[in-house]
Amino acid sequence: MATAEQLKALVKSYADGDEAQFFSIAMQVAAHAARQGHARLAQELRALVDQAKARGGQVAPRRVEPPTPLAQPRGELSGLLSVSYPDTRLSEMVLQPGVRDRLDRILREHKQSHKLREHGLRPRHRVLLVGPPGSGKTMTAAALAGEMQIPLFTIVLDGLITKMMGETAAKLRLVFDAIRSTRGVYLFDEFDAIGGQRNAPNDVGEIRRVLNSFLxxxxxxxxxxxxxxxxxxxxxxxHALFRRFDDVLEYDLPAGELIERTILAKLGTFAPEDLDWKSLGKSAKGLGYAELARACDDSIKEAILDDRSSVTTQSLLRAFDERRAARRS
Known part of the structure; x- marks a missing residue:
């Protein structure tokens, strides 16, 4: 059986999330068991370690998180927040490498936030996403919520912003009370409605007070x-907003290789080997990720209804044109 020191070291390596040390100590326990004549136990321990390594298993620390109630916002909050429980993952998105790396860093800091707090530090928890429509900003919020397995709360601007002096700031306080009491990802979409420049020509006192309250x-x-x-x-x-955020991530519409990767990821087994990528890249230029995804869905539906096992370049080109026309209508 394991010694007291081995047990303590095993628990410590698990708490620290030190995978290599955890497996090393587990193998030491197996060796100690073998020397004590427990050959079967030693063999089973080695097999478990080998299986965990083969699966790419990772030793990760666990912490007790505040409970996340599976309920809709109640009372006045029901008009300020909409909630969803996404199962989206970052692996489903096609992102610029720099953006993906920074999102992975945010997730890593949140998953191991206890380590940071032990040194008086906090994970990044205020993130600003900027970019054209369809570049993946909203889906990023859903993916982060899915990765962290917490709800996504979207702030309803129509309910938040009112014409009554002082009322919007009071409602904003309710939202931040909810942020504090219920752990989740909170998305302020179309944020310029709140964070517009305070010296803008069309500025009114109420919006200036709202921005000051938000800051x-x-x-x-x-x-x-x-x-x-x-x-x-x-x-x-x-301008004061940018320095208040821990990270500012800039998004672009897909272009070049990102268009190809997005189409292939969405088509899956319906992607043929003979797609005309030059024509598709030219036609897809200017479309957002969501538009590309919907166009691919349209092309897949056409293939299914025509009893074909794959899409065609022509069906994708038609779908892209339809998406562009729908934007103009």
Whole structure:
């Protein structure tokens, strides 16, 4: 059987998330068991370690998170927040390498936040996403919620912004109270409606007070939630906002290789080997990820109804044109 020191070292390596050390100590326990005459136990321990390594298993620390209630926002919050429980993953998205690396860093910091807090540090929890429509900002919020297995709360701007002086700021306080009490990913989409420049020509006092309140609430937030703001118009945002966020991620519409990867990922087994990528790349230019995905779905549906096992270049070109026409209508 394992010694007391081995047991303590095993638990410590698990708590630290040190995979190599955990497996090393487990093998030491197996060797010790063999020397004590417990050959069967030693063999089973070695087999378990080998299986875990073959699966790519990772030793990760566990922490007790605040409970996440599976319920819709109630009372006044019901008009301010909409909730969903995404199963989207980052692996399903086609992202620029730099953006993907920074998202992975955010996830890593949240999954091992206890390590950071032991040194007086906090994970990135205030993220600003900027880029044109269809570049993947909203899907990123869903993917982060899915990866972290927490709900995605989207702030309903129609319910938040009112004409009554002082009422919007009061509602914003309710939202930040929810951020503190219920762990989740909180998405402020079309964020320029709140974060517009305070010296803009069309500025009114109410919007200026709302922005000041938002900045104050953002600075004071000490929750375990992840706050995401997304905008198609970063040039409209007040300059003070940018330094209040832990990360600012810039998105672009897919181009070149990213168009090809997006199409192949969406088509899956319906992708033939003879697609005309030059024509497809030219036709798909300017379309967002969501538009490309819907166009691929349309082409797959056509193939299924025509009893074909794959799509054609022509069906994809038609689908891209239809998506572009739908945008103009």
């Amino acid at each position: 104050q609430f953002l600075e004071q937030d000490q929750s375990d939630s992840l706050i995401i703001a997304a905008t198609n118009h970063p040039e409209l945002l007040d």
